[in-house]
Amino acid sequence: MDQEFEYQQMLAGELYLASSILPENRSMPGKILAQKINRLPIENRAEIVAQERKLFGKTGDNFYIKPPLSVCYGNHVEVGDNFYANLDCIFLDINRIVIGDNVLVGPRVNFYTAGHPIDAAVRQTGLEFGYPIVVEDNVWIGGSVTILPGITIGENSIVGAGAVVTKDVPKNTIVGGNPARVIRKISAQDHQFWQEKLTQYRQMHASK
Numbered sequence: 291m292d293q294e295f296e297y298q299q300m301l302a303g304e305l306y307l308a309s310s311i312l313p314e315n316r317s318m319p320g321k322i323l324a325q326k327i328n329r330l331p332i333e334n335r336a337e338i339v340a341q342e343r344k345l346f347g348k349t350g351d352n353f354y355i356k357p358p359l360s361v362c363y364g365n366h367v368e369v370g371d372n373f374y375a376n377l378d379c380i381f382l383d384i385n386r387i388v389i390g391d392n393v394l395v396g397p398r399v400n401f402y403t404a405g406h407p408i409d410a411a412v413r414q415t416g417l418e419f420g421y422p423i424v425v426e427d428n429v430w431i432g433g434s435v436t437i438l439p440g441i442t443i444g445e446n447s448i449v450g451a452g453a454v455v456t457k458d459v460p461k462n463t464i465v466g467g468n469p470a471r472v473i474r475k476i477s478a479q480d481h482q483f484w485q486e487k488l489t490q491y492r493q494m495h496a497s498k
């Protein structure tokens with residue numbers, strides 16, 4: 291009964307006592323499965339993907355996370371279509387991590403939903419909390435990025451390598467640094483530049 295209360299508090303973003311969940315340890319199956327995935331031969335991609343689909347709460351078409359990966363629960367992560375995450379990512383999903391379609395994640399990206407009270411006396415009670423993370427469609431997260439609890443990254447945006455994201459990222463924006471700041475908006479010129487590169491590539495490919 292207490293375990294269920296604490297678990298629901300956790301998902302609601304309210305204070306909860308992790309140690310009351312831990313005796314039964316609802317997060318252990320996900321951790322064990324992640325360990326199993328990390329031991330699979332890297333060339334056995336079909337099996338890796340099959341196990342990753344069991345680990346996460348939801349996955350879409352064309353999905354792959356390059357091991358090793360780490361989770362807290364695993365089943366609190368939901369991912370859309372066309373998802374790729376490079377190696378060594380950490381999904382600390384004590385609250386939900388909701389990721390849209392066409393999202394690219396670089397190596398060593400940390401999704402941290404968990405936090406502890408600022409006040410030391412309350413922190414010492416063992417009470418903690420977690421807020422959800424949302425990554426909207428078409429986002430690219432560079433390597434070694436850390437995303438903090440409660441953050442939303444808006445559609446089409448890019449998080450530069452090494453950023454610590456402490457505030458929501460608006461859509462169509464490039465951010466970088468620690469704390470992450472807006473570098474610039476993604477513009478019509480970017481669109482034109484990359485469309486031209488794409489056309490060039492296709493012409494060269496066709497002429498081979």
Ligand SMILES: CC(=O)SCCNC(=O)CCNC(=O)[C@H](O)C(C)(C)COP(=O)(O)OP(=O)(O)OC[C@H]1O[C@@H](n2cnc3c(N)ncnc32)[C@H](O)[C@@H]1OP(=O)(O)O
Nearest residue numbers: 376394395396397432433448449450451452464466467473
């Ligand atoms: C899915 C995967 O596996 S991804 C593989 C791993 N690859 C990566 O992580 C690469 C991520 N890429 C980056 O971080 C790139 O630098 C990008 C996408 C942010 C570049 O964006 P652009 O707008 O083209 O940046 P550009 O190079 O023109 O630099 C613009 C400014 O932003 C700064 N900047 C660029 N990247 C970053 C960054 N990661 N953090 C902080 N500042 C940055 C530049 O220093 C420059 O500053 P200035 O105007 O003061 O000189």
